[in-house]
Amino acid sequence: MTYLETTAEFYSEVAQTPQVGLCCVQSSPLQLPGLKIPPLMAEMNYGCGTTVHPTEL
Template sequence: MTYLETTAEFYAEVAQTPEVGLCCVQSSPLQLPELKIPLQ
């Protein structure tokens, strides 16, 4: 299995069963210069 195949499989599994705390940004939307992250 190649790196790309392994990465695709890993992210596909994570997308199906997300874990609490997996995302590094759980607070209000992060604001960086020139970057706007919309509210959901």
């Protein structure tokens, strides 16, 4: 199995059955005006990260 297949399988499984322990972000680190993260989105955040630094927002 290639790393792409492994990644696709892993994220397919956790997308169908969210696993709270995989989530690196338990709360929003910043308070931005008007930013509201729906609970469902927070539950499905698996810490993939971003290349955008919070100060650039």
